[in-house]
Amino acid sequence: xxxLMLFSALLLGMLGFSGGARAQAEEQALVDRxxxxxxxxxxxxxxxxxxxxxLRNAKAVLICPRIFRAGFIVGGEFGDCVLSARDxxxxxxxxxxxxxxxGSIGFQAGLQDAQVVSLIMTQKGLNAVLDSQFKFGAEAGxxxxxxxxxxxxxxxxxxxxxxxxxxxxxxxxxxVTLDGALLSADSAKMRAYxxxxxxxxxxxxxMEVHNPGSDPLRAAxxxxxxxxxxxxxxxxxxxxxGGTSAGSAGTGRVQTESLPPASGGRR
Numbered sequence: 471x472x473x474l475m476l477f478s479a480l481l482l483g484m485l486g487f488s489g490g491a492r493a494q495a496e497e498q499a500l501v502d503r504x505x506x507x508x509x510x511x512x513x514x515x516x517x518x519x520x521x522x523x524x525l526r527n528a529k530a531v532l533i534c535p536r537i538f539r540a541g542f543i544v545g546g547e548f549g550d551c552v553l554s555a556r557d558x559x560x561x562x563x564x565x566x567x568x569x570x571x572x573g574s575i576g577f578q579a580g581l582q583d584a585q586v587v588s589l590i591m592t593q594k595g596l597n598a599v600l601d602s603q604f605k606f607g608a609e610a611g612x613x614x615x616x617x618x619x620x621x622x623x624x625x626x627x628x629x630x631x632x633x634x635x636x637x638x639x640x641x642x643x644x645x646v647t648l649d650g651a652l653l654s655a656d657s658a659k660m661r662a663y664x665x666x667x668x669x670x671x672x673x674x675x676x677m678e679v680h681n682p683g684s685d686p687l688r689a690a691x692x693x694x695x696x697x698x699x700x701x702x703x704x705x706x707x708x709x710x711x712g713g714t715s716a717g718s719a720g721t722g723r724v725q726t727e728s729l730p731p732a733s734g735g736r737r
Contacts, residue, residue, distance in 0.1 A: 497663040498683045501565055503535035504552045505687040507585045511638055512694045521589075521617075521636055525695040530555035530590040530674065532599065532653075534570060537584050548572075549586075551653070554684075554691060555596060555674035562691040563677050564684040566670035567659035572606075572651030584639040586648065595632035599653065600671050606635075607649030614649075 508531075512522050525531065530553060537549035552565035590596050598609050607614055615631035635648055655670045664679040672678045 494662050497567065497659050498681075500535065500550050500567070500659075501552060501663075501684050501687055504533040504565065505690050507533055507535040508587065508687070508690050508694065511585060511587055511636060521587075522694055524589050524591070524634055525691070526697065528556070528589040528591055528695070529593055530596045530599070531691065532568070532586075532588040532590065534586040534588075537570065537586055550656070550659075551586075552687075553599065553670065553674055554687065555590075556691075556695075557677065560692070562688040563674040564664075564680045565687060566673040567656040567663065568653050568670075569656050570648070570651050570653050572648070584637050586635060586637045588648070589634045589636070590632070591634060592632045598632075600675070602654075604653040606633075606651045606653065616648075 512525060532551050532553045534549045534551040549570045551568040551570055553568055554562045554565050556562055590599060595612060598604055598612055612632045613630055615634045617634065617636045657667070657669075660668050660670070660673065663681055663683075664673070666679070668679050
């Protein structure tokens with residue numbers, strides 16, 4: 471009887487681990503896509519220097535690797551996003567997970583998918599995003615800026631803005647606006663990714679938890695937000711200590727580099 475009980479317990483444990491691993495794989499794939507989106511939108515292209523200058527001064531960044539917009543008379547948009555914040559030492563947190571949904575009514579038709587990076591420039595803007603649900607363009611006291619098809623001169627266009635949004639649609643920078651879209655934390659994704667119940671503020675401000683799978687994203691934020699040195703960092707850097715460096719299947723290889731561990735992180 472005892473061997474049978476031990477076998478049953480082992481089988482249940484394996485099934486639970488498999489289910490948890492599958493769930494976490496979905497969140498890791500989103501983090502990997504966010505890393506690639508950041509690298510593509512703020513990479514070495516000639517017209518992204520101003521955007522990197524904004525990132526250099528940002529308190530936090532919200533990355534939505536894919537936002538779908540569809541509509542015929544009644545339109546809507548939805549997507550999954552990740553939020554990371556900078557600490558006092560210049561490092562970045564592991565990501566908190568968010569859902570973005572919106573809707574509009576009007577004479578419209580068509581389908582569009584876009585990549586969006588929202589740079590949160592002030593503490594006031596970050597607090598607004600972290601406090602329950604957040605609606606773009608409708609939060610009292612916040613200034614929003616949306617950069618159009620060219621992001622040259624972005625530092626001038628974004629002066630005084632709490633949140634600056636950069637959008638790219640089908641490979642081209644575009645005037646993507648999120649006005650009216652509702653952003654809310656996804657507690658289920660954070661529970662799956664970090665292994666316990668945790669709020670967005672605990673992840674990105676207190677940095678109480680850390681998943682090594684987010685190290686490539688943190689490294690990209692450090693590298694792309696660093697002061698310009700005139701050199702190129704195209705060569706892959708060493709993988710972060712204790713972290714993983716491979717992207718999920720089908721998303722391509724994620725560039726990594728050494729970085730300090732997230733303060734207070736769990737391994």
